[in-house]
Amino acid sequence: MEILKEINVVKEVIKKIKSNNQSIGFVPTMGYLHEGHLSLLKKAKEKSDVLFLSIFVNPIQFGPNEDLDKYPRDLERDVELAKKAGVDYIFFPNELKMYPPGYSTYVMVEKFTEGLCGAKRLGHFKGVSTIVLKLFNIIRPDIAVFGKKDAQQLRVIEKMVEDLNLDIEILGGEIVREKDGLALSSRNKYLTLEERKEAVVLNKSLELAELLIYKGEKNSNVIIEKVEEFINSNSNFGKIDYVEIVDYKNFEKISELSGEILIAIAVYIGNTRLIDNRILNL
Numbered sequence: 001m002e003i004l005k006e007i008n009v010v011k012e013v014i015k016k017i018k019s020n021n022q023s024i025g026f027v028p029t030m031g032y033l034h035e036g037h038l039s040l041l042k043k044a045k046e047k048s049d050v051l052f053l054s055i056f057v058n059p060i061q062f063g064p065n066e067d068l069d070k071y072p073r074d075l076e077r078d079v080e081l082a083k084k085a086g087v088d089y090i091f092f093p094n095e096l097k098m099y100p101p102g103y104s105t106y107v108m109v110e111k112f113t114e115g116l117c118g119a120k121r122l123g124h125f126k127g128v129s130t131i132v133l134k135l136f137n138i139i140r141p142d143i144a145v146f147g148k149k150d151a152q153q154l155r156v157i158e159k160m161v162e163d164l165n166l167d168i169e170i171l172g173g174e175i176v177r178e179k180d181g182l183a184l185s186s187r188n189k190y191l192t193l194e195e196r197k198e199a200v201v202l203n204k205s206l207e208l209a210e211l212l213i214y215k216g217e218k219n220s221n222v223i224i225e226k227v228e229e230f231i232n233s234n235s236n237f238g239k240i241d242y243v244e245i246v247d248y249k250n251f252e253k254i255s256e257l258s259g260e261i262l263i264a265i266a267v268y269i270g271n272t273r274l275i276d277n278r279i280l281n282l
């Protein structure tokens with residue numbers, strides 16, 4: 001496994017791989033790897049000849065009051081985990097090389113970024129789609145894998161690829177969870193012991209939503225209300241950022257549930273903002 005830091009070196013490596021007619025699989029991350037990331041790497045490896053992982057805490061997707069500075073980083077540990085996962089190359093770029101002074105170009109996927117995390121983290125998805133397109137242009141992957149935990153991000157990237165006619169297959173990886181149901185996230189590290197216990201409330205509230213839907217409830221507002229009630233009455237540190245239900249394909253709010261739907265939630269447990277969701281086919 002090699003760690004590449006320079007964009008022009010990556011481009012040379014890519015040229016060689018392409019000239020050997022080998023396919024490239026790619027998993028973009030912000031590092032501090034966990035089993036969720038490893039499952040995406042496994043999926044990408046199964047479908048490609050050469051496996052690329054990028055580790056880059058992308059400053060332009062963080063708002064001014066967010067956790068850019070304290071976002072967990074541990075390259076040494078990431079390198080060991082990546083080796084075990086069969087990664088061939090880690091792209092670990094320097095911030096100034098990605099965004100040199102005078103950097104001016106951004107990508108904006110409209111409509112799909114208006115609600116959910118897009119409404120709560122202004123500018124977040126502009127930063128995500130911009131860095132992902134830059135990474136795609138540098139690495140030129142055949143396939144790229146994104147986690148369903150960030151369901152809106154996955155849909156935004158699919159839409160960008162479709163709208164900009166990129167020849168990249170986007171795959172979604174299932175959400176990997178702790179034994180008690182909490183979705184793995186690098187940000188779980190911020191939780192105190194008490195907050196960690198309480199964080200199961202996200203998954204449990206989604207279990208309740210699923211149960212109500214399978215019992216026949218079709219009204220979005222009823223489900224949203226019950227999920228909010230559940231979170232509020234089962235947590236001391238919890239503060240709801242949003243609970244939303246949209247049609248997963250088009251990202252439009254729906255009042256009556258049918259087809260492929262996304263129930264997405266963001267909840268602060270103490271100061272830590274966690275997200276979780278269910279994608280259901282009704």
Ligand SMILES: Nc1ncnc2c1ncn2[C@@H]1O[C@H](COP(=O)(O)OP(=O)(O)OP(=O)(O)O)[C@@H](O)[C@H]1O
Binds near residue numbers: 031146177188
């Ligand atoms: N529990 C999980 N299961 C599957 N994929 C995941 C999981 N957590 C993150 N991913 C995916 O890993 C990729 C990189 O995400 P990222 O590096 O932001 O990790 P993260 O754990 O989501 O961090 P954070 O939640 O703190 O932003 C994304 O495509 C994301 O959806």
Ligand SMILES: CC(C)(CO)[C@@H](O)C(=O)[O-]
Binds near residue numbers: 028131150
């Ligand atoms: C896709 C991504 C690596 C872009 O910075 C990030 O948003 C993430 O880790 O999900």
Ligand code: BAL
Binds near residue numbers: 061062150153
């Ligand atoms: N997992 C998406 C990256 C972020 O929260 O900024």
